[in-house]
Amino acid sequence: MRAVPTGGLHEPRTRGTPQYEVKWDGWRCVAFCGKDIHLQSRQGSDLTRFYPDVVAHLDAALFPDTVLDGELVVWDPAAGRTSFAALQRRAVAGRDLSAEVRARPASLVVFDLLQLDGVELLDRPLLERRMLLEELCDGLAGITVCPATRDPDEARRWFDDLAATGCEGLVIKDLTSRYAPGGRGWWKWRRRTTTEAVVGGVVGAADRPTGLLLGRFTPSGRLHYVGQSTPLTARAGAELGALLTPAGPDHPWPQPLPAGWTGRFDRREPQPFVAVTPDTVVEIAVDEAAENGRWRHPVRYVRPRLELPASRLPPWSPAGLDADRIS
Structure with missing residues (x-):
């Protein structure tokens, strides 16, 4: 599912209550979890071998036939923010990624749950998918549920205050909406x-x-x-x-x-x-x-x-x- 640009916090007209999520500076990633773990970019590229640390976290969580939508991010402690360059270096480091993985571990920030235990959730409302996602990922290492709020004042504070940490802006979603693969149903407000x-x-x-x-x-x-x-x-x-x-x-x-x-x-x-x-x-x-x-x-x-x-x-x-x- 894709987000289209919007000019402000209140511009999108949602049918139900809007949810505001932090838009991180990373790579969009769909994680297919089951007997094997497969990471896929929004363009359909296979990212699995570039992120063995994320694969290990997902494998340790033992998700049964689960599909997650999220963002791959790498934190740069020296800069105090996420590093897109570190993400890119994974794709050009060749077969030996050990040095990059040790120096800059990657994390998966998840914001949607598309399948759980073999049951497809695309037609469920976002509110239900989000509740299941939070319950599923509670306390897991290396997997973070994307911060979300329904309070526009809190969302604006995030927009203003989190820029230094690698927040590009906000994604605005309708809590009543279904998930349409490849479709447009979200809005992104970039700084x-x-x-x-x-x-x-x-x-x-x-x-x-x-x-x-x-x-x-x-x-x-x-x-x-x-x-x-x-x-x-x-x-x-x-x-x-x-x-x-x-x-x-x-x-x-x-x-x-x-x-x-x-x-x-x-x-x-x-x-x-x-x-x-x-x-x-x-x-x-x-x-x-x-x-x-x-x-x-x-x-x-x-x-x-x-x-x-x-x-x-x-x-x-x-x-x-x-x-x-x-x-």
Whole structure:
């Protein structure tokens, strides 16, 4: 089941009482438990061998023919928050994951129960599924039930206070709703702010772009890739097309853009693009899912900042991205 974006806490119109859950910065995972344990990503990829510690916790719980929906997370004690980069390293560490597992154990944060003891629960209301889930997982090591509340004031406090720990926002669900595999019936309210970046390349044509590839300059003056925009409207594409100039052969980014640069686990193919001269600054709306100095999720174009030279942007650093507006 998928969540669609919403603009605020009270915007979704649910038929019954809404439930507010913490949206963690991790990988969505469905766990199939029985004689064997199988972990599957939202895209259908097999994650089982990457998370032997989570498999061991599920195996120790002895769940009989049970299916759980949740989020894989890794806690970084030094940073005091979850680490998406540590999750990704599991997928590229090769066969020997022992060092990664020891250094950064993974956990499964569960938020739904789809099957219990061979009985399918998809058509049961969320309220019933949640009660069964809490009873099933009470006191289990390495398996955490996602915090949830029906109090909007408490939910807003979570939204504001838990950002530093890796909370991306909230997921809002209807307690009367059934579970529709692959369907959309939840809402996600992500924390967003605006900041600026330099246009270093475009998807489409330079005079009529359909998407933007964005960068920030390092202290030494090199343009570092930081993220990609959502698709542009025709109006925005025309507006930017009048401002951009195709770049020469000295552009610093490889062609095509490597898949690994996007920071997205589900992107398998390199991204062809048209390089442009990196002198146009744009204002963008971003969420707080950033890792290693890149925004993982596509950002939303807001407007050009013609009055702002690229040299005035905060310099890029691997420690993170400055998400404050530039006045």
